[in-house]
Amino acid sequence: MITEIVSQRQWEKFVQEGVLDASRLHARISESWELCQRAGVNPYLEKASHILEPDLFAKRKQDSGDLLDVALPYVDKLYASIRGSGSIVLLIDPDGYVLALYGDDEARHFAKTINFxxxxxxxxxxxxxNAIGTALRTGEAIALTGTEHFSIVSHNWTCSAAPIYDEKGRMLGVLDISGPAAKAHPHTLGAVVSTAYVIEQEWRMREQQNRLELMQFAYDSLSLSQLVLICDRNDIIVAASPQIRRRDAFCTGKEAADLLKENDYTERTRIPIYSMYGNRLLGFCLSLSEAPRKPVFACEKTSSLQFAGVAGKSRRFQLMLQEAEQVAKTESNVHIAGESGTGKEVIARALHESSLRHAGPFVAVNCGAIAPDLMESELFGYVDGAFTGARRNGRKGRLEQANGGTLFLDEIGEIPPAMQVALLRVLQEREVVPVGSDKAVSLDIRVITATHRDLRQMVRDGVFREDLFYRLYVFPLYIPPLRERREDIPELIRHFCEKAAWDVEFPSAMIERLASYEWPGNIRQLFNVLERIRIRAGGGVPDQTHLIIPEEIEFAPVINTESSPVVGLTYREEIERQEIMQALHKTGGNVKLAGRLLHIPRSTLYRKLKKYGL
Structure with a gap:
């Protein structure tokens, strides 16, 4: 065939001269050829040389026992469908070792000549x-024939391989059909991908069964008086004793090591848990000990940052606090962005208390609460007789009141254009002239601003001066909304209870329910709801009957179950996309129920919805 001749010429030109005509090769193949050449792979290799000794191979098969147990029945069925074709079916582990090979005697003999x-x-x-190695490296299904392979060891072969993944997206291995190049068939790759997908579904069902059996073990074994975790084989927490859940209501689904680090626990003992059916390893029972805890409700410190709030565990919030700590000791102006109710003033006070100006005044001004015609006198102050109704001895403005300290201008986006010009001049000259006076007062202040609006967009829209923006926007901080730091909700609830002198333990079910809402009003809105619960509970232990959530808080995303096809999907991705669409259709767009049907976590499903444009 002409394509075979062209391919042979391309291969020879590349291995002999290093010349690659990438336009005539699949991108993955040309990419792999170049990688192989740089790695020094011998293009004239006639047979493989890295074969495990019997004892090491037996150990590797034992380590891959779960994959073999799940996959081999389907490998056997796939082989039955191609028996007599001269091809072999192989199962490979994530390191590239062939764990199982099915084939007729003639096909096996053909493979043995190259140590396959x-x-x-x-x-x-x-x-x-080669299809197996390239699928392992790229994580994608691929078919190669003849001189598309880099080394002559595979030039007489056609290979179709597809990776196998677990429910977390980790590669379990690769499934492959290989045979004589002369018998290459375009449908072979589809059969391999479909079988790999079935193996993945079987793996997920088996994992679900294992998890249910672990849950039954947990139900029978968790002690009310001990710190105990039940984890799966990957050390993911499946269940925890009540004391642990009270401290961390969202511990299930976390890695055990993360929970131990976040809560100062130490692992005392680890006991393996085996299935009653087949003696499979299901997971582990961990017994923990607890280090003495520091109080969480007083002024928390992130190193040198004096933060009078709950630092929590959220990675995004912790990063923001680290940035705040870095800028606190400087004299740079700071702009704090974030939705209403996220605690912008708390962060501004933390910056002041952690700065070299902490002994000076902290003056907070809500620019949105001052009438435009009063803003000049409020900020700049005035002298006696400046206007009708002025105080006899005049009054210092907020700028002068903040001298030697920090001025916090909240809702800076509400300042009218005329005042923006005046404020810019004050920041440039470092002096202020009170209304009705002709004498300037020198200023030594640091300015922190905040807004819930997009200040950059306001500049683009021409409603906020660009020169003033750059004066204020020296070091921006962004406070994530509560919906993006849900793991902090249990500590925020405990913080509220401490401040309100409400000595109760919130039930885990209530904490989980409170964490499931979107909270458009953020921490302020959460605290308002907690105050209602406290009142309804009469100061006692709350239950679900005391929980009344305002209508605007409840939010369920609308999922489009009919969408246009996404271009460039692999066989596996198209199958997965169709299955997701069917699950969403069956559940009326309910993501949580669809995730249960598909046996995948809701977070994973959301990621796939975004990936497939659903």
């Missing part, structure tokens, strides 16, 4: 570009 046998390592580094 059980226990061989069949990666790009070992034998050059």
């Amino acid at each position: 046998v059980e226990g061989v390592k069949w990666t790009e580094e070992e034998v050059g570009t």
Whole structure:
């Protein structure tokens, strides 16, 4: 065939001269050829050399026991469908070792001539570009025939390979059909991908069964008086004793190591848990001990930052606090952005208290609460007789009141254009002239601003001066909304209870329910709801009957179950996309129920919805 001749010429030109005509090769193939050449792979290799000794191969098969247990029945069915074709079916582990090989005697003999046998390592580094090795490296299904392979060891072969993933997206291995190049068939890759997908579904069902059995073990075994975790084989928490759940209501689904680090626990003992059906390892029972805890409700410190709030565990909020700590000791102006109710003034006070100006005044001004015609006298002050109704001895403006300290201008976006010009001049000259006076007062202040609006967009729209923006927007801080730091809600609830002298333990079910809402009003709105609960509970222990959520807080995203096809999807992705659409259709667009149908976590489903444009 002409394509075969062209391909042979391309291969020879590349291995002999290093010349690659990428326009005539699949991108993955040309990419792999170049990688193999740089790695020093021998293009004239005639047979593989890295084969495990029997004892090491037996150990590797034992380590891959779960994959073999799940996949081999489907590998056997796939082989039955191609028996007599001269091809072999292989199951490979994530390191590239062939765990199982099914084939007729003639096909096995053909494979053995190049050491394509059980226990061989069949990666790009070992034998050059090949479907198995390239699928392992890229995580994508691929088919290669003849001289598309880098080394001549595979030039007489056609190979179709697809990776197998678990529910967390981790690669479990690769499934492959290989046979004589002369018998290449365009539908082979589709059969391999479909079988790999079925294996993945079986793996997920098995994991779900394991998790249910673990949950039953947890139900029977968790002590009310001990700190105990039940984890799966990957050390993901499946269940926890009540004391642990009270401290961290969202501990399930976390890695055990993360929980231990966040809560100062120490692992005392670890006992393996085996299935009653087949003696499979299900997970572990961890017994923990607790280090003495520091109080969380007083002024918390992130190193040198004096933060009078709850630092929590949220990674995004912790990063923001670290940035605040870095800028606190400087004299730079800071702009704090964030939705209403996120605690912008608390952060501004933390910056002041942690700065070299902490002994000076902290003056907070809500620019949105001052009438435009009063703003000049409020900020700049005035002298006696400046206007009708002025105080006899005049009055210092907020700018002068902040001398030697920090001025916090909240809702800076509400300042009218005329005042923006005046404020810009004050910041440039570092002096203020009170209304009715002709004498300037020197200023030594640091300015912190905040707004819930997009200040950059206001500049683009021409409603906020660009020169003033750059004066104020020296070091921006962004406070994430509460919906993006849900893991902090349990500590915020405890913080509220402490401040309100409400000595109760919130039930875990209520904490989880409170954490499921969107909270458009953020921490302020959460505290308002908690105050209502406290009143309705009469200061006692609350229950679900005391929980009344305002209508505007409840929010469910609308999912489009009919969308245009996404261009460039692989076989596997298209199958997965169709299955997700069917699940969403069956559940009326309910993501939580769709995730249950598909046996995947809701967070994973949201990620896939975005990926597939649903």
